[in-house]
Amino acid sequence: MKILVIGGGGREHAIVWKLRQSPNVEHIWCAPGNGGIAEDAECVMCDVKDVKALATLAEHLHADLTVVGPEVPLVLGIADEFSSRGLLIVAPVAKAAQLEGSKIFAKQFMQRHNVPTAAVYQICESALDAYTALCDVDWPLVIKADGLAAGKGVLVTSSPDEATDFIDRAMDKHEFESAGNRVLFEEGLRGQELSYIILTDRNHWMPLAPSRDFKRAFDGDKGPNTGGMGAISDDALLSAELDRRIREEIVEPTIRGLAADGIPYQGFLYFGLMLTAEGPKVLEFNCRLGDPETEAIVMRMDFDLALALKACADGELKSFEPKWKPGASACVVMASEGYPGTPKIDRRIDGLSRSETGMVFHAGTIRKSSIYYTCSGRVLIAASAGLTVGQAAGNCYDIVSGIQFEGCHFRRDVGQRSTLRAATGSGRGE
Ligand code: AMP
Secondary structure, three states: OEEEEEEOOHHHHHHHHHHHOOOOOOEEEEEEOOOOHHHOOEEOOOOOOOHHHHHHHHHHHOOOEEEEOOHHHHHOOHHHHHHHOOOOEEOOOHHHHHHHHOHHHHHHHHHHOOOOEOOEEEEEOOHHHHHHHHHHOOOOEEEEEOOOOOOOOEEEEOOHHHHHHHHHHHHHOOOOHHHHOOEEEEEOOOOEEEEEEEEEOOOOEEEOOOEEEOOEEEOOOEEEEOOOOEEEEEHHHOOHHHHHHHHHHHHHHHHHHHHHOOOOOOEEEEEEEEEEOOEEEEEEEEOOOOOOHHHHHHHHEOOOHHHHHHHHHOOOHHHOOOOEOOOEEEEEEEEOOOOOOOOOOOOEOEOOOOOOOOEEEEOOEEEEOOEEEEOOOEEEEEEEEEOOHHHHHHHHHHHHHOOEOOOOEOOOOOOOHHHHHOOOOOOOOO
16 A cells, blocks of 8 residues: 555654554655654655645555545545545545534534533623623633634633633634634533544444543643643553443444434544543544544554554444554653744754654654754654553653753653643643
C-alpha cells in the first residue's frame, strides 16, 4: 500500500512511524509533514484547508489510501471530496464532522439520542442573550464557542467576571471569528477525564487503548489550558465495568443515533468523557485521533495499523482483530517558551538522536542543513511504553533529559500517581 497522511504535527508523526513498521506499506507521504517527519515519510507541501487540492494530490500520487489527522479538512469536507472521486480515505464526511465542528450540533445530537452529557442552560445567539443568560445559571459554568477555535473556545469558570470577559471576546470582539457567533452554556461536570477513541467503518467499531491527556501547562494541573502537554494510556484507566457502561450508554447510542439521523460515520471518533459520580458523560466529540493521546497510544499498538485503516476504509472492520501490548505508555510534550501564548521559535535543538527506550515525535520542527530548529508552540514529544505508567513516563523523561533548546518547558508530573488521581477537575473553576 502507498499511504498519504494529512497533517503535520506529533500525531501525524506517530501515525507515520507506526505505518512504517508495516510490511504491507510500500510508501508514505505526509502533507505537509514537518522537519522530523521528513526522516520517516516523503513530505509534500500543501494547504490542509484546500480539500480539492488534497484530493488532486492523492490522485497525482496514486495513493491507495489517505488518513487525515487534523479536524479542519474534515469539517471542510475532505472525505466528501475524496469519495466523489473514488479515492479511499479514513475520515468522516462533513455532515458527520459536525459532531466536532459545532458544539451545539453535538449537544442536540446527544440530547436526541439520550447520550449522557452535561445539561444545557442556554444556547445564545447574541452577546445580549448571553449576558442576560448569565443571571440564571449554576456555577461552575462552562461556556463553549460553537465552532472550531483551536482549543481556545471553552471556558470553565466560577467567576461571573471571567464569564463576561469570555462572552465579550467571543461575541463582541469576535476573537474566534464566526466560531463564536453562537455560544453554549452548560453545566460544569466534576470527575476524572478519559479519552475513549474508536475506529468505525459505519457498521462496526473497535476501541483504541484508553488514554488521558494533561491539558494544563504546568505541574499539578496549574496554568492555562494547552493543546496537551502529555498523555498516558493504561488499562487501569478503564475497569471492565466502566468499559461496559461506556459501550452501552455512550458508544452504541451514538452509533445508532448517527445511523438513525442518516449520517454515515467512518473514521476515528473520539469521546472526551468525564467520569462523574453518576457515570460517564460526554464532554466533547472529536472526529479524529487526539493529539497527544495518539503519541502514547501508538506505543501500545501490537497490530498492523495499515491493515486496520484499510479494513476501515473497505468496511471490513468486523474481521479485524487488534492486539494491544499490556501495561501502559506515556508521552511528554516539550514546548517552546511562551506556549500556549505566542511561542518563541527558531531555536536550535540539540541532543536529538534515536532512543532505545522510546520515540521522539516531531510536532513543530524544521530542518536546515542537518540541524533542527523549533517552529511552533509544541515542538517534540517523547513517547514510550512500559509495564506501568510510572515506568513508561520515566523512559520519556530519560529521553527528554538528553534534548535541549532554549526556553524549552515541559510538565514533570506526567504519569505520577498523584497526578493520576488529580488529572482532572482541578483548575476548572472548582
Ligand atoms: P472541549 O474543547 O469541549 O474539549 O473542552 C475542553 C476541556 O474543557 C475539556 O477537556 C474539559 O477539561 C473541559 N470541559 C468541557 N466541558 C466541560 C464540562 N461540561 N464540565 C467540566 N469541564 C468541561
